[in-house]
Amino acid sequence: MKAPISSALAAIFLTACATAYRPYTFLGGGGWKEVQIADNAFKVTFEANGHMSKTQAADLALLRAAELALANGYSHFIIGSAPDDSRTGAYTTPSTTNINLTTYGNSTRGTAQTYGGQTYVFSFPAPSITVVLFKEKPPLSTTVYDAALVAKSIKVQYGIK
Known part of the structure; x- marks a missing residue:
């Protein structure tokens, strides 16, 4: 009974592709996670599988931040912090x-040949960003993101509907 289950799981992992842009699911290979930390602030993490680059995972975390801003009636945001929660590993x-x-x-x-080894x-990219949302563009000396422009640009770049 264990062999068919192991074979099925192996087939899923071997045929997997880059993480889809969707809410996080463990069996789905990742996705976004978010937590509201203030009235106008969120922590957004995009956990990706090993088939996605760090750059793409960071872009998708940025996209989710822009979508959160727009969904909550905000037009702009800044990134307060951006720790990298990526994990790496190795298998021999x-x-x-x-x-x-x-x-x-x-x-x-005789002859001897060694195979394997x-x-x-x-690497499993997992960029995490803390964003502060604003109703109007604030006069700050840091990068202020236009939520609508970010969402539109990243969706076009990655073919997301």
Whole structure:
């Protein structure tokens, strides 16, 4: 019974592609998470699988921040902090050695070949941003994002409806 389940899970992971732009689901390979931390502030994280670049994951966190601003009646936002919660890991495949021996009288000759032992390094991007939302563009000396422009631009860039 365990073999069919293991095979099915392996097939899912081997055929997976980049994380879809959607709310976070563990079995879906990631997505966005958000938590409201003040009346006009949110922490947004986009957890991606190993098939997505850090840049794309950061763009999708920015898109979610813009959507939150617009959905809550705000037109602009700034990024207060942007820690990187990405995770990396490695997996080394098991190694196997095949030995072929041939004996001629008192002598034995052989060959040995070792397969496997490759190490694969993977990264799961998870940019996290804290955003402060504004009803109008504030006169600040930091980057102020226009929520509508950010949402439109990133959706076009990644073909998101």
